[in-house]
Amino acid sequence: MASLTVENYLKAILQLTLSFQADWVSTGQLAAVMKVSPGTVTSMLKTLAESGLASYKPYEGVALTKAGRALALRMLRRHRLLELFLVRTLDLTWDQVHEEAENMEHAVSDVLIDRIDAYLGRPSADPHGDPIPSADGLMRGDSSRLVALSECVVGQQVRIMRVINQQPEFLRYLSEHGLEIDATAVLDGNSVEAGIITMRVGKRHVSLGRPAAAQVLVMRAGSAESSEQKPRPRGRKVSTAMAQKD
Secondary structure (H helix, E strand, C coil): CCCHHHHHHHHHHHHHHHHHCCCCECHHHHHHHHCCCHHHHHHHHHHHHHCCCEEEECCCEEEECHHHHHHHHHHHHHHHHHHHHHHHHHCCCCCCHHHHHHHHCCCCCHHHHHHHHHHCCCCCECCCCCECECCCCCECCCCCCCEEHHHCCCCCEEEEEEECCCCHHHHHHHHHCCCCCCCEEEEEEEECCCCEEEEEECCEEEEEEHHHHCCEEEEECCCCCCCCCCCCCCCCCCCHHHCCCC
């Protein structure tokens, strides 16, 4: 049985490979995500390699083996289903669920996770719009048509589909300004020079820095949407206009 630390490393490696669409992850990238020194990462990567869960090459990085990827997907499935379960059943907000799911994912059984999956209707995405792996390790949903909000043009209507930066402070800012999953907005401005994007969300005017907007993935008006609607996050209840919500 893999330790909690091993499971966390495998999940982090998988998320980096999915994010960068690459098989190999550098030691530096992994150290930044795990918030440890490169030396600590190197020691763990050697342990993963000895266990047959990863391939490690000094100065090149790490890649998951078939067994390592299967375990990483299992942990990612647990985490994202738990996040959605906490939002839908216990009324937690999308900025609260990450740490709770981190603590729970190592203790629950696959049987319980499968029951939660069925109870939630086998959802395609977590509260942040991240795709949820199925029990057989396949990613649900189609993210191929999603683009960064920072790449959209003035006058374009967009629908918020996924948020990459899931720091609680950023998620709360989005909630307070109506920019939650499935919300729609119309771009009023996109200034590369000023580094600012302005948009209308309902009757309110909202601004985001371009780096922050690059962390918000949207579906542009006219693009084919997936047959299943993304789960709505539950933001902090600062006004009735914000009722919406990995």
